[in-house]
Amino acid sequence: MKKPIKWMSIFLISVLSFLSGGPARGQKTSAKERADLIAAGGTVVTMDGERRIIEDGAIAVKGDAIVAVGKRAEIEAKYTAPRRIQAQGKLILPGLINGHTHAPMTLLRGLKDDVTLEEWLTKYIFPAEAKNVTEDFVRWGTRLAALEMIRGGTTTYADMYYFEDAIAEETKAAGMRGVLGETVIDFPVPDSKSPQQTLAYTEGFLKKWKGDAQIHAAVAPHSIYTTSEKTLRDSAALARKYGAPILIHVAETKREREESEAKNGLSPVAYLDKLGVLGPDVLAAHCVWVDADDRKLLAARDVGCVHNPSSNMMLASGVAPVAELRAAGVRLGLGTDGTAGSNNDLNMMEEMDLAAKLQKVTRMDPRALGARDAVEMATIEGARALHLEKEIGSLEPGKKADFIVLGLDAPHAVPMFEVYAQIVYALKASDVETVVIGGKAVMRERRVLTLDEAKVIEKAREYGKKVAESLQ
Numbered sequence: 001m002k003k004p005i006k007w008m009s010i011f012l013i014s015v016l017s018f019l020s021g022g023p024a025r026g027q028k029t030s031a032k033e034r035a036d037l038i039a040a041g042g043t044v045v046t047m048d049g050e051r052r053i054i055e056d057g058a059i060a061v062k063g064d065a066i067v068a069v070g071k072r073a074e075i076e077a078k079y080t081a082p083r084r085i086q087a088q089g090k091l092i093l094p095g096l097i098n099g100h101t102h103a104p105m106t107l108l109r110g111l112k113d114d115v116t117l118e119e120w121l122t123k124y125i126f127p128a129e130a131k132n133v134t135e136d137f138v139r140w141g142t143r144l145a146a147l148e149m150i151r152g153g154t155t156t157y158a159d160m161y162y163f164e165d166a167i168a169e170e171t172k173a174a175g176m177r178g179v180l181g182e183t184v185i186d187f188p189v190p191d192s193k194s195p196q197q198t199l200a201y202t203e204g205f206l207k208k209w210k211g212d213a214q215i216h217a218a219v220a221p222h223s224i225y226t227t228s229e230k231t232l233r234d235s236a237a238l239a240r241k242y243g244a245p246i247l248i249h250v251a252e253t254k255r256e257r258e259e260s261e262a263k264n265g266l267s268p269v270a271y272l273d274k275l276g277v278l279g280p281d282v283l284a285a286h287c288v289w290v291d292a293d294d295r296k297l298l299a300a301r302d303v304g305c306v307h308n309p310s311s312n313m314m315l316a317s318g319v320a321p322v323a324e325l326r327a328a329g330v331r332l333g334l335g336t337d338g339t340a341g342s343n344n345d346l347n348m349m350e351e352m353d354l355a356a357k358l359q360k361v362t363r364m365d366p367r368a369l370g371a372r373d374a375v376e377m378a379t380i381e382g383a384r385a386l387h388l389e390k391e392i393g394s395l396e397p398g399k400k401a402d403f404i405v406l407g408l409d410a411p412h413a414v415p416m417f418e419v420y421a422q423i424v425y426a427l428k429a430s431d432v433e434t435v436v437i438g439g440k441a442v443m444r445e446r447r448v449l450t451l452d453e454a455k456v457i458e459k460a461r462e463y464g465k466k467v468a469e470s471l472q
C-alpha cells in the first residue's frame with residue numbers, strides 16, 4: 001500500500017515544481033552559491049576601510065572565512081547555507097582582540113589588591129606562583145580565561161605566561177585564536193630554571209605550532225628590567241629565525257624609564273631599538289612612558305603597541321599618550337593585562353569604555369578619544385597591532401569569520417542613537433549572545449559550546465582555596 005502513494009507524491013511534487021518554475025527547472029536555487037553559515041538581519045558594524053555600518057545586513061561564511069558582507073536581501077539572494085544565525089534587532093561586530101593578557105592568572109584573581117607593585121609581586125604573586133603554578137593550574141586557568149573572554153566577545157588574544165604550550169592547547173580546544181609566548185625572564189620560574197632553558201623550550205613550541213590556523217606561537221621576553229641584553233638579543237634572534245612575533249612589556253612605569261635612562265642612557269624604546277629588537281613583528285604592551293622621539297621610532301619600526309587602561313589605572317602606572325601614539329601612526333590596540341592585581345577581569349567592553357574616559361578626564365577634554373576610536377582599538381587597530389590585519393579585525397570578504405552578536409534588549413541598551421557610542425558607553429560584556437571564530441560558533445545564545453562551564457567554575461573555586469592555604 002505504501003509504495004504507490006510514495007511514487008504518486010514524488011510525481012505530484014515534480015509537476016508542481018515544474019509549474020511553479022521551482023527546483024525542477026533548476027533556475028533560482030541552483031543559481032545560489034552555497035555557503036556554510038549566514039548571519040542575517042542585524043546591524044553589521046564592519047570596521048572595514050570605509051567603516052561601513054550596514055542596517056539589515058548579513059554575512060556569508062564558507063569554511064573559516066567570510067565570503068560576503070552586505071545588505072541582507074543581497075546576501076540572501078546570492079547565498080544559501082545550512083547553518084543560520086538570526087540577528088534581527090542585534091549588532092554584529094568583528095570579534096574583539098585582547099592585545100595583552102596573562103591568562104592563567106585568572107586563578108589568582110583578587111589575591112591581593114590596593115598595594116604597591118613591588119609589595120604585590122614580592123609578598124603575594126611570586127610566592128603564590130612558586131607554590132601553585134603547575135601545568136594543571138595553567139590549563140584550568142586558561143579554560144577559565146577562555147570562558148570569560150568568549151562570554152565578553154573576545155575572539156583573539158595575545159598572552160605571555162608559563163607552560164605556554166598548555167595554554168596553546170587549551171586556547172585551540174576552546175576554539176579561540178591566540179598569539180602566545182612563553183615568558184622569558186632572567187630568574188627561575190615555575191617551569192624553567194634559566195632563560196636559556198626557556199628559549200630552548202620556546203624553540204620546540206615554535207616548531208610545534210608553525211602553520212597552525214588558530215595559534216600564532218611567539219617569543220616573549222618579559223621586559224628590559226627583568227632580562228639581560230643577551231636574553232633580549234637571543235629572544236629576537238630566535239623569533240626571527242622562525243618568523244614569529246615578539247611579545248614584550250615596554251615603558252610601563254616611570255621607574256622603568258628612569259632606570260633605563262640612568263643605566264643605558266636611553267629610553268626603553270630607544271634601548272630596544274639599539275639592540276635591534278624593534279621591528280614589524282613586535283607587540284609592545286603598555287607604551288605609557290613614551291615621548292615624541294619614542295613614538296616616531298615605534299611608528300618607523302612598525303611596532304604594535306597595546307594600551308591597557310584598567311591596568312595602568314589600577315597599578316597607578318600613568319596615562320598612555322593614546323592620541324599622540326595614534327597621530328604618530330603607531331599601530332595601537334587594547335588589552336586587559338593580567339587578572340590579578342592589575343584589572344581584575346578580561347572584559348574588553350569595559351576596556352573600550354575606560355580607554356575613552358581615561359583620555360577625556362586626564363586632558364579635561366571630552367573629544368580626546370571618541371567611541372569610534374575605542375572600537376577601532378579593540379578590533380581593526382588591535383589586529384594591526386598584532387600584525388594580523390590581513391586575517392582579522394574587520395568584517396570583509398577573505399578575512400577569518402570571527403564575529404560576535406550583541407543583543408540590544410537590555411534596559412541599558414535602549415534607545416540607541418549612535419552605534420559606536422552605544423557599544424562603548426552603554427553595552428556590557430553580558431550583552432554578547434553569540435560568538436563565531438573561524439566560522440565555528442563557540443557560544444550560541446549565551447551558551448558556551450567549547451567548554452564545560454560548571455566544571456571550570458568549580459575548579460576555579462578549588463584552586464582559589466588551594467592558593468589561599470599555600471600562603472598561610
Ligand SMILES: [Zn+2]
Pocket residue numbers: 100101102249285337338
Ligand atoms: Zn602584563
